[in-house]
Amino acid sequence: MSFKGEHPIWSKGAQLQWLEGLSVEDLKSWLRKLVWTQDSHPLVPPSQSISITYFADVIGRGTSALTCKVREVVPSLLQEWGRNDPMQCLDDLLVLSALLRCAAAEATIAIIASERITGTAEEVELKKRCLSVLSGFGCSEHSAPLFYRHLEDINYSAYCFRALYRYKLSYAVATLPTVVAIHKAADKLQALKGVLTLLFFDYLNLRQRIALWRDIIDHTEPMQLEEMLRTLQSLGIVLSVNRHASQEIEVIYDYSVVEPKKAGEKVQIYDFQVTSLAAINRALEAFLTSSNRIAQAVGASP
């Protein structure tokens, strides 16, 4: 009678030591077993934990040699994943890539996102994960076209927008109207508020924010700009100046046919345009009465 294998290893320190001792090939075999069959033997993850994030944490505490080995192995495991394999395997590999910054997997993940997963609900979730991991590596000249291509899909728009503006802030100027329009059309304004709060109030400082607004105003079509500003105003991202402060004015001329007022009566004016008109009238009155010469010139009675 014989049972192969080692005694279980449950402490993080001992697990790390065991992992450090593996060759690249053995590490690859162990990770493959972990991802494809949930078998981490001889390492034992705690029952309250999620095994992939738990082992990412263990590996992340190791030497740079161990991290390098993992970064070498994970991209090739990603290449092994096929459409007939469980989706959970790919998700685990993507999480591992992100938490251990396996940037060498960038090209493989980009290919998976654009060619190997298509459109079922489960695959949409996986594509989101792909884009979030690629964005975590930092958008590059290789991944920028992928992000740009998915910008107008509401499922991925926020990931793509953030990845692009973190790569080059000028992308924020070019893509903001599209992102606002996409979210508005999909009735995702609350999500848009979060996306824009991250950009304007988390990522940018005051000086950068003002510079960005200047560029947005300069480079956006007026109609589109106004439409966008109205949306952002409704979300509290931009605030309107309070033009409608109530003020009390004296009626001089009454143009109203609905509720005629007597000259000298005090009324509350709430509407900016009416207030402005009243102010102009008042100025004109003052002008006409104080300058007989010009008043005559414009035909007024002396």
Place this chain on the structure above:
Amino acid sequence: MITFEDWLSALTSSQEGRIVWANYQYDLKKHNLESSVYDDFKSAVEKRLADSSPPVQLFDAIVNGEPDKFDLKCSRRLLRTEAYSRVIEVTDFAIYNLRLEELGLELDEEIGRRVWDKLGVTITSYYHGGTMKTRRNFFWCLPTHRLDLIHATTSPAQEASVVRNKLGLYHIDKNQRLLRIDIPPDVLSGKRVCAPTSLDAGINIVFAPCDDTRGVGWALDLETLSKSVEELIIEALTFTADYTVVKIGIVSEVVPTLNMNTLEANAVGR
């Protein structure tokens, strides 16, 4: 030919195996598990003996591989339900319970810290999503009042370490961030809530089954290795904006050293 007894002998040749087996025997002795569960388990082991897999690995593979037979099987009835909370590390929460795609927040090694900083500010309950579970189709929790009590009696700097120790979360290290998720009572309607058995715990040395008449389980305190606070497991739940998420704090102390001999003596003598 390899027999079940051979397998058992190999399992109990390691200290971890002896703890796991003692806990399982306790559950059977106290009728926390029906005899049919024992029959199913034995039969599952016998079917796979030819694999010659390491015994602990086989134990794990069996309880993980057949959730209908081995998950949430405690036969001790919970006398009354109350308000429950889950304690979760922020990186797990960020990856599996937030709709990061709606924010566009990238996934990298800093995701836990980033979510921690924005939680309650930019990240609100609107972004809750996914399922409350571990890799198995349930999650661990405790009565909310226990966390309230720890909160009321512990300094903010110590709170996360105390929660970690009281709940026996030996995998949570210094500097990891803990969150508390309060579960709305109405979502538990029709869901299985019970004490964890040794089969739910799997290969977990910091676990003790119990025969509490109220039907609850008890977590082991990492400092004393004795019973500390009630613990239960709940069938997976959809995580929505109705749940409340609160920061407990950042763990400030290293994990206490666990004495395996004490753990084994307690398990065998229980």
